[in-house]
Amino acid sequence: MAERARFPRRVYGRGEEPDPRFSLANERTFLAWVRTSLALLAAGVALEALALPVDPVLRLASAVVFVVLGLLSAAQAWLGWARAEIAMRRATPLPAPSLAPVVAGGVVLASALLVVGLLL
Template sequence: MIDFARNVRLWFAPEQVREEGHTPDYRFSLANERTFLAWLRTALALIGGGFAVDQFLPDLRWAWRVGLALALLGAGVLCSLRAVNHWMRCERAMRRGEDLPVSRFPALLGVVVAIVALAMVVVVLVGWEG
């Protein structure tokens, strides 16, 4: 948590990142940037999914619809914040020559998406019966 707070400070203070270690091969930095962008796209897809649930499932009960939409939007926000945090951690690890940080987040997101997908199946089945 303290690590996260320090990272958040670094998001806004790029010159402090440059003070640490040495600049890695620019290709590694670009690969890191692409990974960041891929996570950002995942976040945007989750947010778009939240809007889509709200718009394209109008027959759903209000609580289900809003709950699912908010869950997807929340997952999108988490995913984007984590994307920039992980990018920063990787960038710093590369500058210091350390191992890249490991993360539980992909597994967590996978489980959450699976749960939401199952919820959707239930919702669709219940919705049809009703």
């Protein structure tokens, strides 16, 4: 009964309590996505804060892409944690990280913008 009172109820109110090792591993994955989010946000801010020899328009575009990716990574952290916890509680297969391909593609895009900006 105590686990049904935990937040968020939409996660903890389902299924059976999984092995604590699996829940702790899920939390570590959550924290890895949060670290990724912070790194992407820092990259976006640093691009605009530092005087880099990059075309200003492409530098700004790359910075915006990094900041948006940082926000998406934070969303992935929360959504991925909740989806994995629910799957473990229901004893169903773990879902794939839904935003991971978007984040990876965005990093490639932002990096390409920087390379082009350096060459101009």
